[in-house]
Amino acid sequence: MIKVRANKYHVIYKEWAEKIKTGELKAGDTIPSENDLAQIYGTSRETIRKALNLLAQNGFIQKIRGKGSVILDVQKMSFPISGLVSFKEISKGFQAEATTTVHDIGLIKPDAFLMQQLQASKKDEIWKVIRSRKIGDERIILDKDYFLKKHVPMLTKQICESSIYDYLEHNLQLSISFAKKEIVVEECTEEDYKHLDLEGFTHIVVVKNYVYLENTSLFQYTESRHRLDKFRFVDFARRGV
């Protein structure tokens, strides 16, 4: 059921990413040279380079001309909302138990705001899902998801309680490809007060996500609203294009 990428370079990438993540290899060590790796794996050097470039892009190694590829300290990089990950995937990294409550699920007609956010027309139908996330014993995150029905024909409460993304990718075979993300801080709404334990905070961090499929069609708009003191975003960035 799960789509496995069996590309050589991807396999090699995963293999070394794992070695670094588990701490089998330590920060400061160097990995074998590209030529050595090409021999070890019986591939061409360009294939090795694709794997190493992935490692570099994702912050596992730093390639240094004339020297080799040095392993970076990857420990601090926990809890990334970075990239494109769903709450289910993120919550694996939590210590405390995380539970999801579905407050609202149903088909609606888009208002002006949604028509703009989803580039939808009056005729489009939209799945609206409101969920809160409890971590430990506090309700901390409020997720408001909107899916175009033409891409997601059916949705149930049960699906929303586990992982919508699992369902979309594995059952509907949708290929989620990229997203535009925006992080801002807004005043809390009635809805926030109702569903979250706000502890007196008057503002809330809002992560807005516009999610696209492989064919470049926008199919989801999401607002993930995080209580100020519990929000954390981690990112790894390389300079210059």
Next chain:
Amino acid sequence: MIKVRANKYHVIYKEWAEKIKTGELKAGDTIPSENDLAQIYGTSRETIRKALNLLAQNGFIQKIRGKGSVILDVQKMSFPISGLVSFKEISKGFQAEATTTVHDIGLIKPDAFLMQQLQASKKDEIWKVIRSRKIGDERIILDKDYFLKKHVPMLTKQICESSIYDYLEHNLQLSISFAKKEIVVEECTEEDYKHLDLEGFTHIVVVKNYVYLENTSLFQYTESRHRLDKFRFVDFARRGV
């Protein structure tokens, strides 16, 4: 003085990125196929593919198997703190005038906090720079920068008033390579109240940056403190890996 990358694939990347940014090519259009481009530029297809992969990574195009490369809507992506950009580079995109005030600059010995953040020893000396950024007529951002003196021997008030990064890259020839970024919300400090127009906000968005050189040595720790209502972070992310 400025280092120009004259790689074929980089030139091709810049050329098409420019065409898309300026709107000469519109979202939804397709660019020529890889084979066509290889012919046009008189290069191999792999070189074209390196250029197109850069375009895809940076959100300019979406490559679709069997079809071609479609141009994405890149307009909404203004004001990225994403990637690694300095305030000077960001402020180009502002409507209003942006000015920088230097409040403090000097060499200090690291306290426990800084020793940890910069992985420094007691013997290290550190440049401390405190600056506020005024946009329009409000002081909105407080930047606290710490540089290891062994990498940055000299710093002046004048340099800090323009762009420290310009100075580091062009005059000191330092190669800034990558950074780890963390975004959280904290309570305002005395320092924030003193240097910023906080308008009653009790909390502040803090962007913490750990900046590394090409040889993987950490040389800078920065806190960029943004007033809640003026903070905006935009990102483009691809799913998987």
Next chain:
DNA sequence: AAGTGGTCTAGACCACGAT
């Protein structure tokens, strides 16, 4: 069937760092 992008190869030359 033809055209597209995705993977992979075996080789070449270059710029850079260590020795």
Next chain:
DNA sequence: TCGTGGTCTAGACCACTTA
């Protein structure tokens, strides 16, 4: 000088979309 990573080539086969 030698080994490293960075760029580039000319070709091959594949999976996919479109006609």
